Amino acid sequence: MTDHLWSFSAESGHLAGTDLTGWRVEAADGHIGKVDKHSDEVDDSYLVVDTGVWIFGKEVLIPARAVTRVDLEEQTLHLALSKEQVKDSPEFVSDKHLADRQYREEIGQYYRMSWPFGGGVGGL
Template identity: 75%
Template sequence: MTDGMWNYGTEAGRLPGVDLTGWRVEACDGHIGTVDRHSDEVDDSCLVVDTGAWIFGKEVLIPASAVTSFDLEEQAVHLALTREQVKDAPEFHSDKHFADRQYREEITQYYRTGGPFSGGAGAI
């Protein structure tokens, strides 16, 4: 599946090879968690964010194009998503992400219709 949503934008400044595991993740309106896993694969780049106690330990999949910048000094990833958009995102299930195309499409649809790709407030 080729979809620009699943690639880092050049303006984000992603440095390939840098392990983001454990980095802080900041929505545009506050802290949301830490990077649990990430992928730099072409057309499948994403972050799996552990939201911790903030939303009861839920992990969410964030498409790479939602990343606005990386702060190497602070080890932080900044997103073009609000805390509410992250909170409402479908829960990440690793067994489905890689094997279930319908699940992947649900996530894509969420970010297109309820997230920053919908063209509404916070669109990137």
């Protein structure tokens, strides 16, 4: 089964090449932070969200598939995740992110298990 966790959905409205740095991030139940870093690479798209003081400045890695809507006018990304799911997500560790496949797999596993659509992302 192909894992599309690390790709934006066509329905999200994301335009490849758009600089999302600094954009507002809204969880399904309210504001969660801002985009600190992001990637648009095919099958390797993600957001690093700075949650600010909400959860003590934790940066989290969020797969692109979690983005349900991109509001270009308001420069806001809407997620299919709740604040609690974001809060509980693994912290972004920049030293491990690109070099450690196991770290990336652990993050993917967290999102597959906590996905809001029927217990997993399956083939999404």
